[in-house]
Amino acid sequence: xxxxxxxxxxxxxxxxxxxxxxxxxxxxxxxxxxxxxxxxxxxxxxxxxxxxxxxxxxxxxxxxxxxxxxxxxxxxxxxxxxxxxxxxxxxxxxxxxxxxxxxxxxxxxxxxxxxxxxxxxxxxxxxxxxxxxxxxxxxxxxxxxxxxxxxxxxxxxxxxxx
Ligand code: THU
Numbered sequence: 128x129x130x131x132x133x134x135x136x137x138x139x140x141x142x143x144x145x146x147x148x149x150x151x152x153x154x155x156x157x158x159x160x161x162x163x164x165x166x167x168x169x170x171x172x173x174x175x176x177x178x179x180x181x182x183x184x185x186x187x188x189x190x191x192x193x194x195x196x197x198x199x200x201x202x203x204x205x206x207x208x209x210x211x212x213x214x215x216x217x218x219x220x221x222x223x224x225x226x227x228x229x230x231x232x233x234x235x236x237x238x239x240x241x242x243x244x245x246x247x248x249x250x251x252x253x254x255x256x257x258x259x260x261x262x263x264x265x266x267x268x269x270x271x272x273x274x275x276x277x278x279x280x281x282x283x284x285x286x287x288x289x
Contacts, residue, residue: 135277140269146261150220153178154261154269156186157222161265164188164201170228173201173237177209180217185209202243206250217254221247222261234267238278247275248282 143151153176160174166189173189187205191198202223209218227233239247239260251258257274276282 133280135272137273137277138271140271142267143263143269146269146271149178150222150261150271153184153220153222154224154263156184157224157261158226158263158265160186160188161201161224161226164226165190166228167191168193168195168198172226172228173223174225175201175205175221175223177205177218178220178222179209179213180219181213183213183216185212200240200243202239203246206246210250217256218250218258220259220261222263224263224265226265233265235264236262236268236270237264238262238270239275244275244279245282248279248284251275252284252286 140146143154146154156176157174160176161172164172164174166172168191176184176186178184185205185208187201187208189198189201190204202221205221223239225237247258251274260272260275261269263269
């Protein structure tokens with residue numbers, strides 16, 4: 128018997144001013160694009176902006192539905208759009224932010240939900256290259272992760288079906 132351990136490192140910034148100019152720009156856009164979300168049911172407006180390997184950027188927001196499970200998260204909207212507009216182009220980074228209009232906090236990072244973690248990992252496996260993830264609210268702390276795999280230990284992939 129052996130006990131295994133899974134750990135990962137991420138970088139935590141006190142605010143966006145310490146990010147590289149490219150990362151800061153991406154996060155600023157993710158914060159702003161939350162305005163485009165359709166979130167009348169949760170009042171939780173999420174924005175995601177993707178930087179592609181060709182330098183293009185693609186954005187997405189959460190799109191809710193009166194039939195709640197039909198709604199889609201910002202991350203998956205952005206990923207589907209990126210893959211549809213630029214098939215085969217690598218995804219370098221995804222920045223995720225939100226605007227909580229329920230009177231709650233807006234200054235702490237959120238991380239992608241389980242389905243989005245699975246989805247980002249699928250794109251990583253497709254491109255055989257990690258996708259960086261930047262997470263932050265409208266202000267305050269920023270977390271930067273080097274790969275979606277760190278958010279999904281023991282994730283199920285196509286390899287498991289070989
Ligand atoms: N949501 C996202 O778009 N991304 C996340 O990472 C977390 C949750 C959306 C789904 C739903 O529309 C709202 O936020 C509240 O859960």
